[in-house]
Amino acid sequence: MQDFGSLIRYHRKKKGYTLKQVSQETSYSVSYISQIENGRHSSSVVVLETLANVLEAPELLRVEEDFTKIDQALDTWYQAMLNKNLPEVERLAEKLSSYLPKPFYTTLNTKYELYHFRYLLVTDKITEAMHIFPEFKEHSLGASGLYQKLARKIIGIYFVKLNQFSTALQYFEEISTETNTLSQEDPELNYYLALVYSRLEKIMDSIESVNKALLYYRSLNQHNNTLACEVLVCINYIIAENYVTAEKKLFNLLEAYQQSKPSFLKESFITHNIGYVSLRLKKYDQAVEYLKKAIKTKTTDQEKSSSYYLIAETYAWEGYAKLALTFIDICESIKENPKYQYKAFILKNIILGKTTTKPFIEKLENEILPYFKQIDDQTEIEDISKMLGDIYYNARIYKMAADYRKTKKQVHYLENLQLKYNNEGR
Amino acid sequence: MKRKYLIIAIIAISLIFTTAGQATIAGNDADYPTSVTENF
Numbered sequence: 041m042q043d044f045g046s047l048i049r050y051h052r053k054k055k056g057y058t059l060k061q062v063s064q065e066t067s068y069s070v071s072y073i074s075q076i077e078n079g080r081h082s083s084s085v086v087v088l089e090t091l092a093n094v095l096e097a098p099e100l101l102r103v104e105e106d107f108t109k110i111d112q113a114l115d116t117w118y119q120a121m122l123n124k125n126l127p128e129v130e131r132l133a134e135k136l137s138s139y140l141p142k143p144f145y146t147t148l149n150t151k152y153e154l155y156h157f158r159y160l161l162v163t164d165k166i167t168e169a170m171h172i173f174p175e176f177k178e179h180s181l182g183a184s185g186l187y188q189k190l191a192r193k194i195i196g197i198y199f200v201k202l203n204q205f206s207t208a209l210q211y212f213e214e215i216s217t218e219t220n221t222l223s224q225e226d227p228e229l230n231y232y233l234a235l236v237y238s239r240l241e242k243i244m245d246s247i248e249s250v251n252k253a254l255l256y257y258r259s260l261n262q263h264n265n266t267l268a269c270e271v272l273v274c275i276n277y278i279i280a281e282n283y284v285t286a287e288k289k290l291f292n293l294l295e296a297y298q299q300s301k302p303s304f305l306k307e308s309f310i311t312h313n314i315g316y317v318s319l320r321l322k323k324y325d326q327a328v329e330y331l332k333k334a335i336k337t338k339t340t341d342q343e344k345s346s347s348y349y350l351i352a353e354t355y356a357w358e359g360y361a362k363l364a365l366t367f368i369d370i371c372e373s374i375k376e377n378p379k380y381q382y383k384a385f386i387l388k389n390i391i392l393g394k395t396t397t398k399p400f401i402e403k404l405e406n407e408i409l410p411y412f413k414q415i416d417d418q419t420e421i422e423d424i425s426k427m428l429g430d431i432y433y434n435a436r437i438y439k440m441a442a443d444y445r446k447t448k449k450q451v452h453y454l455e456n457l458q459l460k461y462n463n464e465g466r
Numbered sequence: 467m468k469r470k471y472l473i474i475a476i477i478a479i480s481l482i483f484t485t486a487g488q489a490t491i492a493g494n495d496a497d498y499p500t501s502v503t504e505n506f
Contacts, residue, residue, distance in 0.1 A: 227504065419493055
């Protein structure tokens with residue numbers, strides 16, 4: 041136990057003893073004591089008692105007991121986070137913050153730092169998480185073995201929360217490409233990989249990962265988690281434009297949900313997506329019905345804004361401009377969710393036929409597109425660039441149109457092509 | 467005769483470009499559940 045060793049070193053230096061002096065007093069060899077201090081040798085109770093006596097530090101005897109207790113409390117805390125038992129999470133957070141961080145408890149401190157960051161994510165304390173992120177990243181990525189993997193996963197989840205999916209993917213992929221099989225057995229990692237792939241529209245990769253997670257959760261009858269995975273499968277059907285299957289599956293899920301009422305998966309994850317697929321199927325009444333149901337079970341404005349936006353879009357497709365504009369106003373007033381503030385703004389200008397006006401184009405180019413680039417939302421970047429390309433094309437400014445139209449995918453293909461050519465040249 | 471085909475071709479090409487020139491709204495507006503349990 042490395043922590044324990046550094047505590048012995050601390051007490052030795054406090055007494056002003058050298059290793060040699062302790063060795064003389066205890067009759068243990070210098071190298072043996074040095075190994076204990078460096079955590080390369082665990083000490084027996086007898087050795088501990090001797091050292092505690094010589095160094096006049098009785099607290100050394102209590103340390104091991106304290107260590108185990110805190111370590112267990114940390115694990116209980118983490119488990120409570122995963123089970124979304126928020127009162128318990130908060131209770132333990134307060135209790136643990138009075139014990140940790142503590143000097144010499146290096147491994148416990150590392151563990152605490154990791155769990156604490158995850159705690160901020162679970163309890164949606166994003167601003168605080170952003171504040172400590174640079175320091176956290178530096179510390180946690182320097183940790184060893186398992187902790188480093190956990191750190192990568194937690195950092196990945198942090199970027200998912202910030203909607204920065206490409207960055208999140210980098211962290212998740214770093215873990216999954218490592219040879220250690222343990223990472224492949226973590227269904228949570230597979231779920232997040234599937235989520236991020238889906239967000240980046242890499243549907244085949246998403247299917248592969250979500251199936252791994254599903255297999256695990258189904259075999260253990262974990263209903264909550266299985267449902268979450270199934271929702272993701274349905275979303276993939278929507279992205280692949282297989283709307284009929286998506287709709288059928290989502291209704292089955294809703295039925296399963298209502299029978300079991302899982303504790304921490306919100307019904308809105310199903311109802312919102314039923315609304316979304318209904319819109320794509322042009323079943324407008326059904327879309328509005330389910331999106332409104334989703335809003336009822338959502339708790340924060342930030343969560344609600346995606347459903348408000350889709351209601352606005354539904355009314356727009358139906359041709360009810362006034363109704364659409366009412367919901368656009370709601371979206372634009374929710375500052376916590378800039379994505380839908382901007383999407384609502386774009387929809388408003390489409391409805392009002394103002395997409396060729398200068399203020400609209402300027403805001404699109406100077407504010408909205410940079411925002412989506414900053415949060416790295418590739419789908420929106422592509423859509424908005426395409427829209428700007430179309431606007432410039434219609435205005436017969438072909439150079440600008442071409443620049444916007446060749447964003448992302450085409451550039452990628454071109455790079456791949458050149459790479460292949462170079463390889464063949466060899 | 468050649469001129470006739472040329473005109474048809476021009477019309478076809480311009481038709482393709484006008485449909486591409488419409489403003490579109492797409493994007494991914496699904497709600498993803500973001501909490502599952504890991505394996506210890």
